[in-house]
Amino acid sequence: MPDTASRPGMLEQQAHRLSAVGDWTLPHYARLRDAVARVHEADSVDLTKLGELDTSGASLLVDLLGPDAVLEVAQWAPGLPPERQALLEAVAEASRTSPVPPPAPRPAPLAALASLGQIVEQLARQQLQLIAFIGLTLSTLLTTLLTPWRWRPTSLVAHVQQTGLNAIPIVALLTFLVGAVVAFLGATVLRDFGATIYTVNLVAYAFLREFGVLLAAILLAGRTASAFTAQIGSMKANEELDALRAQGLDPMELLVLPRVLAMTISLPILTLIGMLCGMFGGALVCAMALDISFAQFLAIVQRDIPLGHFLVGIAKAPLFAFVIAVIGCLEGFKAEASAQSVGEHTTSSVVQSIFMVILLDALAALFFMEMGW
Secondary structure: OOOOOOOEOEEEEEOOEEEEEEEEOHHHHHHHHHHHHHOOOOOOEEOOOEEEEOHHHHHHHHHHHOHHHHHOHHHHOOOOOHHHHHHHHHHHHHHHOOOOOOOOOOOHHHHHHHHHHHHHHHHHHHHHHHHHHHHHHHHHHHHHHOOHHHOOHHHHHHHHHHHOHHHHHHHHHHHHHHHHHHHHHHHHHHHOOOOHHHHHHHHHHHHHHHHHHHHHHHHHHHHHHHHHHHHHHHHHHOOHHHHHHHOOOOHHHHHHHHHHHHHHHHHHHHHHHHHHHHHHHHHHHHHHHOOOOHHHHHHHHHHHOOHHHHHHHHHHHHHHHHHHHHHHHHHHHHOOOOHHHHHHHHHHHHHHHHHHHHHHHHHHHHHHHHHOO
16 A cells, blocks of 8 residues: 555545545645545545545544445455544444434524413412421521520520611712602602692601611612621631531521511611601701701601501511521521622522512502501
8 A cells, every 4th residue: 555644635536436635634634525525425435545544534534425335344444454444434324323302493482481480480489498497497586585595685686787787878879868858859849739738747757767767678678688698608618617517517597597587677777767757867968958847846746647657667667677588598508618609699688688578568568558557
């Protein structure tokens, strides 16, 4: 056989028979591919002048002859070295394995319905996990309350400071500004009817029933629920939760209960502060823009605003606090051992907390309205 080791690969046609000449290797792949593409079909190829051969050249020979013919290469090319016969047979066998066809694209309406179904399923699974975690938290709380030696007052006080005392400035400032805005809007609208005096009632009703607790809860959902998720998620990523369990400590009792109880204590206090600051902002606007003095403002509130509105607003605070704390802790336990997962679950805890707070507030408003409270 002539020495063709240094010759580039090519296809030669001699007396109606194709011959593979030279090196059929990757450096000559582009030119060999074009040569194979120009040949419509071939029953056999003479391989006696074949030089070097690699997988790329073998795949071109399989494309040229077909996998069935190449699998019988030992019969029509007995002089080919055994290692090249094995390479050709392996490539032919691999090419015979048909790839899994991609799923047929769904029509646009069906694809939209499928996406909607996946979202609904994910939300349903998420809510079931939340309900189960709430049950676990309540059962752990009941067990701990019956065993006072397992209480953790130091951790509780630390979390009250973190969730409550440290949040007072931002809650006071925000509710003060919102109270001023509500008073401005009320004065602007009611001036056309000659009823600017009712701006006092508007501000008092809004903050005693809704805005005081709602603004404080939303602020804690963004400020504290995210902190709970990040803290517990980082502990899980660092395998600190596994270390606690190895020491015989319950993460629910050690990490969840102090945070839940601290939020339940802090949010009613922040709600009261939000109510007072919001009404103070409204009173300041009334004094500056409507000539309603602080004494007159307080007199109208005392005369026209029943105590029930305050009780309705303050009663929602523990419920919102419990839900926010539970969601924040649950998302922390669901985080995986990576910074990306901790970040995703932190975002999810904020979104879920705010959504649940607004949903519960809407349901409570409908309930109190039907009850006439």
